[in-house]
Amino acid sequence: MSVSVRIxxxxxTYTGGSAExxxxxxxxxxxxxxxxxxxxxxxxxxxxxxxxxxxxxxxxVGEEDVRFAQGLDTPAPEGTQIxxxxxVAGG
Numbered sequence: 001m002s003v004s005v006r007i008x009x010x011x012x013t014y015t016g017g018s019a020e021x022x023x024x025x026x027x028x029x030x031x032x033x034x035x036x037x038x039x040x041x042x043x044x045x046x047x048x049x050x051x052x053x054x055x056x057x058x059x060x061v062g063e064e065d066v067r068f069a070q071g072l073d074t075p076a077p078e079g080t081q082i083x084x085x086x087x088v089a090g091g
Contacts, residue, residue: 003031003076006083014042023082028061029072031082046084056087 005023007015015021021039025031036043048054052072059066060083066074076082 002078003080003082005031005035006081008084008086010086011042011045011084014039014045023076025076027072028059028066028074028076028082031076032072056089058085058087059083060085 003023003025005021007019007021009019012018021035023031024034032043032046046054046057046059053059053066061069061074061076062080064074066072
């Protein structure tokens with residue numbers, strides 16, 4: 001299943017500067033694994049050592065924050081847009 005993945009500026013060095021790339025997989029976990037296969041190293045910037053989404057990275061499948069859905073097992077239907085958004089802190 002093909003989806004589009006929006007890449008934040010800070011991770012575009014892995015995608016050759018592309019702001020959006022194609023991904024494949026039935027779940028977010030599969031899409032991120034394929035993304036890391038196509039763009040080596042990007043997965044480690046999204047997932048921590050235990051394979052969970054990093055604390056300061058937000059991931060949306062469509063309009064849904066996966067932390068409030070099924071996490072990495074959130075379905076990624078064909079044509080869905082996945083957004084990777086680094087959290088911004090400030091005060």
